[in-house]
Amino acid sequence: MPGPDKETDLTERIEAFLFDLNRGGSGAGPLRGSAETARETTALLRRITAQARWSSAGDLMEIIRNEGRRMTAAQPSETTVGNMIRRVLKIIREEYARSRGSSEEADQQESLHKLLTSGGVSDENFRQPFAALKPNVIEAINELLTELEGTTDNIAMQALEHIHSNEVIMTIGRSRTVEAFLKDAARKRKFHVIVAECAPFCQGHEMATSLSKAGIETTVITDAAIFAVMSRVNKVIIGTQTVLANGGLRAVNGTHTLALAAKHHSTPLIVCAPMFKLSPQFPNEEDTFHKFVSPHEVLPFTEGEILSKVNVHCPVFDYVPPELITLFISNIGGHAPSYIYRLMSELYHPEDHEL
């Protein structure tokens, strides 16, 4: 029968996705970029919308929330999953409101006036079934998918506005967004790139080979030389794993040092981050901010005797406070860190911040 088959198929896909997430985060499986994760999450959510059994918007939101909780629990550091879920929830709310006919924009802001006059909790319980809801939601999710596919190109298109010729640009680790950004600028301008290798994973090496193959003058430096070399750098352009709600970053380890060195030399720090990386989390809110991987990357097992007597840490992420950041470049343009909270309110509904 088509019904149960579709359901089992759906659950299988969800399980497979969770498994991938679990593996990918521990470094054992293939490392996937955030864009890929975002796309897969959205595709999976579209499938859930299409195939799961639900009658009203509230049901759908419940289902998505449940699945979403499981997904974020599988890999807490992969925040794009949670972001996409919140986006889809927001889409559902919007579509529901549109179907109901009320103008959703007015309900967005929780202005003081609204709080006083609304008289208690909003009576939206999303229980009213609408026939056109399903195709509308699926269409909206498709739009979201096309937006996701174009993010890297949108960011790369802005490259020429920010890079002039004969510049020295520093970056750290490997970011596909920054790679595309720099390669796009290199088509028209000549500049020099310094890549900090970002031990212990040394992803900077890959970045450097890729950039140098595109004809960009690249130099690889060790993490220890970041401050030494910074005085000759004109701009620092980095990618990030997550943009936090206060405008800060959760980026690869070593980025905080890079940001401090840039601040000391008054070098602008530009973060290339697509919108799907924006997350409503605040730093130090959860104890899942830091992620650690096996310390054998830092002190290998060949060191033998001293291993048992020493504590070794290998954190993966760094927190960069917003006052060290000059500019965010995203697929919808450039923003200052102080504007991030506003963008967030457009992307996510406040009630969805806690899944």
Next chain:
Amino acid sequence: TDVIIESSVGYFTEGPERKDDIVKAKQEGKELTKEEKQRLRKEKKQQKKSKEKKDDKPSRDSEKEKKPASAASPAPQTPTQPPAQKAPSAAPAPVPVPASETPSAADKPAKSKAELKAERRARQEAERASKGKKGDVGPQAAPGKPKAPPSELQPVVKRLPEHVQVDNPEVLKKLAKKLERQQIPLRSDYGYKVSLFSHLHQYSRKAPLTQQLGIPSTVIHPAIVRLGLQYSQGIVAGSNARSVALLHAFKQVIRDYTTPPNEELSRDLVNRLKPYISFLNQCRPLSASMGNAIKYIKKEISNIPSQCKEEEAKRKLLNCIDCYINEKIVLAAKAIAKYSIEKISDGDVILVYGCSSLVNHILCEAFEKNRKFRVIVVDSRPRLEGREALRRLVQKGINCTYVLISAVSYILPEVSKVFLGAHALLANGYVMSRVGTSQIALVAKAFNVPVLVCCETYKFCERVQTDSFVSNELDDPDDLIVTRTGTTQLEHWQEVPSLGLLNLVYDVTPPDFVDLVITDLGMIPCTSVPVVLRVKNVDQ
């Protein structure tokens, strides 16, 4: 003078007609001798005279013409050459001069106005340089020992060391000639150099200098050859270790030394040491501490009275070296440990970077005095020296944590103090140390954690430097290559034309990041370094 020529066959291959130059060259090896100063004075007078009369070339006699000619012959080629290079003391200067002497004398009236201008400019600069050198010894040249009177003016123009002028072909030629004369092979640079550092050498560890030496080498003492190899392969690393190894090798050289007949030990031994120092410099550029040690030894040797018997002189020298090591390194370490232990309190979490013998000593002493603290060792690629420090501390029983330098902003909120070692302390208060030290100081400052630098006074240096580019050391770029998960990304970096690897060895930390410097003279702020240097100079 005849005897001098006989014994100098190993150094010079020119015929006896150059004996005048040879004598001067040999004596030039010492720090400003009587003749040298006389010549400088003559030259200065000459330049003053010739400035008034532009075409007064042929009237000068050959001796005086030597200096201006040597100034003039490179001048038309590169008028912007640093003046101090032409200043006497480098033996190569007289060697090309006699060749160019006669033609330049004939050409002089026929030179164009531009060349005359360049010559005049070069002469002015040489005059300024000689003025600077003379200011060093005082207007009335004291014979023999160049003991600087406590003059207020320190020499302004110093000779720029060769190892930061790699992009100047003139300097490279001079160096090649000098090494050829001393029979030391020249080490060639390796790999693509990042353009910002084209003025520095970059050698490969896989091509040590000893491969180009014949066996057995008669010019260089075997202890020195071994030492040079240990330096270039990184077996002996760390500024204290290198200085001590150098002094021990020199002790061996002195033990094996015999004065040739009709030679004075005080002069000949210093000249014997020169090619050794060039060789060691080729293996790995000398550190500031090694430079100071060598200065001390040379001074001690030249202070040996001529009537002293050889055995006694050698004994005296060996004793001096032992005293130096004991005083400046061992006892200094004890004194610094004593001061530092006052700064370590129970419950401290101390962060150290890399492997500094002094800092390790301090921590071990503090642990023995039953202070309760734990240590965080920060390490960085590619040298990974922190592991050595980790082993030593763990062996003592100290509770240690180990991270890489990229995790330092994660671990710093736990830290209460940062102890750093130094390679040299510069006269403007900057701390020259292993690359990464300035970064740690920066992040510590951002988290408001006090930074203490421990440094013996023999590492204090009169140089000034504000960034890590002008004077640094480039290590083998192949060290950055690493194999992870089966793939080596940078394996073929040489084949990609636009890819460069940079492996810096040192960096400078600005004094505002450093809260305290602990030396054997006490605990001083970073800005008091020139005061200490001045006091030291007066003492000597």
